Amino acid sequence: MVHCQLRAVLAASGASFAQSSVTLYGIADVYLGNTKLTGHDGVSTTTNSLGSGGVSTDRWGFKGSEDLGGGLKANFLLEQGFNIDTGAAKGTGNNAAGLPVAGAQGFARQSYVGFSGGFGEVKLGKMWTAFDDVNGATDAVFDSALSPMYYVFTSTNYNANPGNSVYYTTPTFSGFSGTVSYGLGENKTAAQNAGSNAAFNVQYTGGPVYVALGYQSEKDNGNVSSRDFTRVNASYDLGVVKLMGNLGRTKANDKSTNEWQLGVDYPVGSALTLSASYAASKGGVLTTFAPTAAGTADVKRTGFGIGASYSLSKRTSLYGGYMAAKEEANANFVGTADAETKLFAVGLRHAF
Template identity: 50%
Template sequence: MKKSLIALAVMAAAGAASAQSSVQLYGIADVWFGSTETGVGAAKLKQIGLTDGGVDGSRFGLMGSEDLGGGLKAIFTLEQGFALDTGVAASGFNREASVGLAGNFGTVKLGKQFNAFDDVSGAAATVFDGALTPMNNVFESGAFATNDANTVKYISPAFSGFSGSASYSFGENKTATVDATNSYSLAGQYANGPFAAGLGYAVKDLGAAGEDKATRLNGSYNLGVATLKASYGLVDFANNNETNEYEIGVDYPVASNLVLSAGYAFSKKENGAGAKLSETNGFGLAAAYLLSKRTTAYAGATQATTENAAGVDIGKTTVYAVGVKHAF
């Protein structure tokens, strides 16, 4: 009898907890058809086919929360990427696997997750921040916007349009003679009316080789008839090389369900003495047509060309794409 009463009490408690909890299945399915041409001269190679992720990489995930009372919530996210063109999924929850607490103080998350630098990295990117975006083939600071294992991240509430985040990723690779290679990043954002801006800073520990550091500053302004966008990046490498980079562009809404976007990006790498090592120029143009609130058709092109210190082209990438993205 006592066991039955205990079982009923446990079931009742579970029911009460369930009533205060929520779990959401979500995802993105995005694939494009087109051509990709890489290389210069005799090394040029052209491939025609389907590729995943023209605007966003395909993924599915579970997101949940439980009301703990007093404005406090327990939260979790489990997210896995996959390639829609092949159906092959990545190993485990490669995009995010985190748990945390959220309240009036902000949000604290623990686990594998995107760092704070990623919060601002593509905030003002042109051409829908996807495969056709010029900066993706030009900027070197994009390599610092990563989803890292063993990460602690704090996200602040918004105060009069200002918000911020900070993350620290533990290397957990320490040995008896070598320290762990930890990394960290900081980000701040401001949004008020038509204006938005973001600033990010990231440090990657390379161990005995030193540290690579990246800074990203971006902004956008909605004029009503169009939205102007600009991004600037600076990468200081441990070997004293430095890369300066920028992207400018515009989003132009032709109609309520049709947007054109164009952008130009440039980067220049120099050594510690200020001598040019390489330059990369890139541009992109695309159109997005909203078939519904969740489904978008898009088409566009992008090209990036890299030259060495002597001004000779050493790399080129050209992409033409037509695709569809569905969010669920």
């Protein structure tokens, strides 16, 4: 009797599995880079190295869906990052300041299950926030390690994929769509991030025009400390060139930093694209989210990047370029020299 029941269960499971689809996917992205770092003390260090994820973070994962009928689907995704230059797993988590740090997680990038249908999509678990969905949408130089935005902006240092989260995105209505996400902040120990993570975005796509607004608010250390991030993105595709720009703002407790970036993509034929970007920021928020000292001047940062990407196929491309960013010296730092980062890089990206 027990064996009959077991066979019935297995048969039912097999019938369900036959209606499902599961996909193994990933990205392998490696680059050879020459990096020169100069501190506020004027001391410079130059390093030649292989880097992981110049354009896209290296990853592998499983995703799948099951048609439940009536337009309703059950979906899941399990995704892990890794460093292709060493083979080491790449984890993310939160330290006491709420910032992403390395961690020993089985699927550190995403792990969720949910539903989708005419109402949109719901995800439950660990996934990218609604703010992260628009973070790099109009970032020129391929939203890569060669983009000055990641060296100049403070609003790129948010918690991108908190765990214990709920995520909902709407269908698209006449080009408009919206997304909200909320991380519950369940861990209440003093050493961990115990605060919430709330974010939303509103996007519009119509012909050559794209516009997006994103916002994220984070609290930690028993909700004593808080940070808020705002981003406005826009792009216009003229065909011969694509113009891109974004405005950012970070607020950490009583200080804020304002940021802007302008960029352009120039397609040279069907395979080659050239791209350039300039970014600047000014304000009282340091990269660690600590506010500047009382009475000190705002921190000023500027940077530019140029790059090229050549598609060998739909899944494989070569890229390369140069980026230089500067943080001006003032009373907030030890030393009187401007801190600088300069990067030359050439890389290979393959998606599977």
